[in-house]
Amino acid sequence: DELAALVAIAKAYHLDILGNQQSFAHFANILKHDEYAHVRENMGVLSPAKEESYELLDDLYSEVCPLLPFDMFNVCCDETWGLGSGPSKQLADEIGVGGVYVRHIRRVHDLLKEKHDKRMMMWGDIILRHPDHLGEIPKDTILLTWGYGDKPSFEDQILPFARSGYE
Helix, strand or coil: CHHHHHHHHHHHCCCCCCEECCCCCCCHHHHCCHHHHHHECCCCCECCCCHHHHHHHHHHHHHHHHHCCCCEEECCCCCCCCCCCCCCHHHHHHHHHHHHHHHHHHHHHHHHHHHHCCEEEEECCCHHHCHHHHHHCCCCCEEECCCCCCCCCCHHHHHHHHHCCCC
């Protein structure tokens, strides 16, 4: 109800509300509950090895996406520390942590695009740690720069995306 009210207020001012939902890490406030223990990669990261993780994300998206008129949605997916150390360890041993990460990104992308008609935005910090997998992210994804402090230039976090054909 609060989101619907916010969207209505914004519309009166010719503004759109951009949706944002943590979709990989920063899940500690949900994963701390016993009923979500089965989808933990660790205490802060959702496991990409569990189909139930995608059911949970779909449930979260289904609650907010229909209320949001803006055609883009930020899934975040930053700071996935410990990925490949829980239920996805066997998969990470087979295809690497970068492969596991991209596989999750593609699932989230397809869910948002096909079911919720949203264009995915995501933070780019993790994929920059796995540049050999950058091209596996769908090209209609908008990659966002995530910096951990001030510095004279963020080109090292922007140019790899631009050179690879991403917005």
